[in-house]
Amino acid sequence: MRGMSMTTPLPSDKQGAVPAEVLERQALAWLRRLTSSETTAAELREFEAWVRASPAHHDAYRQAKVLWDALKTSTGKVANAHPGIVAEYERARQRQLRTRRAVLGLGAVSALGAGVAVLHPPLGLWPAAAxxxxxxxxxxxxxxxxxxxxxxxxxxxxxxxxxxxxxxxxxxxxxxxxxxxxxxxxxxxxxxxxxxxxxxxxxxxxxxxxxxxxxxxxxxxxxxxxxxxxxxxxxxxxxxxxxxxxxxxxxxxxxxxxxxSAWRRGVLIVDRMRLGEAIAEINRYRPGRVVLANDALRDELVSGNFQTGAPEQAIAQLQYMFNLRAHALGNVLVLS
Incomplete structure (x- = not known):
């Protein structure tokens, strides 16, 4: 991947706006590259130019960074627990470098990402292999x-x-x-x-x-x-x-x-539970995933009774209680 451009040509106003989904995929691809050990000075300059290309590019990067920060801790733990996956990823990455077939976007899933996703689905979005x-x-x-x-x-x-x-x-x-x-x-x-x-x-x-x-x-x-x-x-x-x-x-x-046994009656009882744990509980009852991006609030205590059949109301209550802002990234809701 070294020496190859991470982006397609930047659009001009005459070319029309690039769809937000495409920009988000490009932003995540940049984050994957910039967190590797092989980032070059040229790539850093190219990335800076990509972010400055338009307000939409800057917003896509900011949104992708929030999701990336929420994901990277759990992914790192999986990699540490399963060194074999990491080794396979390194072998696959070297093969990619030799053949110089770099693909932009989320469709290019590395062996590490695939192995982690099978064993521990990102944010629990689908059943694990077990x-x-x-x-x-x-x-x-x-x-x-x-x-x-x-x-x-x-x-x-x-x-x-x-x-x-x-x-x-x-x-x-x-x-x-x-x-x-x-x-x-x-x-x-x-x-x-x-x-x-x-x-x-x-x-x-x-x-x-x-x-x-x-x-x-x-x-x-x-x-x-x-x-x-x-x-x-x-x-x-x-x-x-x-x-x-x-x-x-x-x-x-x-x-x-x-x-x-309150869950059998459709009630989730939260009694002096840390906010991060409360959100994890509510996550079990709704499709997609809610991610708390504000680490300063993660250990704040919360109590209350929530209806398991209305998880969105529970999230709205927590937003009000802790003055949180919500931003949707696909089926992931980021609270900050």
């Missing part, structure tokens, strides 16, 4: 009730994927691949729920399991639940909860079961 084998899946904002046999009722919350586990054609468990589910078991029924590194076993009663961002939360609503994890075991009674990740499992804590 969820592709799901027997049941819910979309954003959808809840679904499954009758999986006499005495076994399962409710899937928004953006949830599960897989059945059977023996001799008989349901013995569920594998929660992502999301949140509630299980109601009648007397005499036994079911295991696998999520991440642990497994929860219940006989009759009610429990809820949540698996997001590699962390699992198990809550016993009624009856009892045995949570088994490589690090230890936890026995839960009604109103008790434990958390675990791949390495550790927490102590048992008392919780308000009604608050935990």
């Amino acid at each position: 969820e592709w084998g799901a027997d049941y899946r819910t979309a954003a904002g959808e809840q679904r009730t499954l009758a999986l046999g006499d005495g076994v009722a399962v409710v899937l919350n928004t953006r949830t994927s599960v897989r059945r586990e059977t023996e001799d054609g008989r349901l013995v468990g569920l594998d929660l691949l992502a999301g949140e589910t509630a299980i109601d078991l009648a007397a005499g029924h036994r079911l295991s729920i696998r999520a991440g590194a642990g497994t929860s076993m219940a006989e009759a009663g009610r429990l809820e399991v949540r698996y997001l961002q590699q962390r699992v939360c198990v809550t016993c609503i009624e009856g009892s639940v045995l949570v088994s994890h490589p690090a230890d075991r936890r026995q839960l009674s009604a109103g008790q909860q434990t958390l675990y990740d791949t390495r550790t499992i927490s102590a048992v804590t008392q919780v308000d079961a009604q608050k935990v």
Whole structure:
């Protein structure tokens, strides 16, 4: 890519306005190039000329920069966690340099971008590879009730994927691949729920399991639940909860079961939650994604009750509370 122009000829007023979508793609292509280690002085001058070409060019760059800043942290974490993807990207990039086939725009996806997108979709905009084998899946904002046999009722919350586990054609468990589910078991029924590194076993009663961002939360609503994890075991009674990740499992804590189950009534209860976490929760209930670009507000605490069926109202309330401005970039809403 060295020595090749990153842009098409700049339009003059006689050529007419370039569509905003094209300018945004060009701006993102520039950002990808300028953050590499091979940017040349000539390319920097060319970029400066591109930004100064018109107010529309400058606005496209500013909007792309907001989205880029929101994306780059999570992408960097993925690259660190999966060095093999990075190595493959470097090999692909060298092949591109040798053949000098540089393509402008978002359509030119590098091996790194493709690998990251498969393992960890950007901003969670589509199901990850781990969820592709799901027997049941819910979309954003959808809840679904499954009758999986006499005495076994399962409710899937928004953006949830599960897989059945059977023996001799008989349901013995569920594998929660992502999301949140509630299980109601009648007397005499036994079911295991696998999520991440642990497994929860219940006989009759009610429990809820949540698996997001590699962390699992198990809550016993009624009856009892045995949570088994490589690090230890936890026995839960009604109103008790434990958390675990791949390495550790927490102590048992008392919780308000009604608050935990509020989502089944269409209510999202936010109780002294950090603003960044609250937006992440609301994101689960709406298509697209909301990105908080104001880092200074990320740790501000917020409380309130929101209707899961009206996530746009929840976002509007947060905008008012924190004096945030919203800017749409495709199906991504940036708050700043």
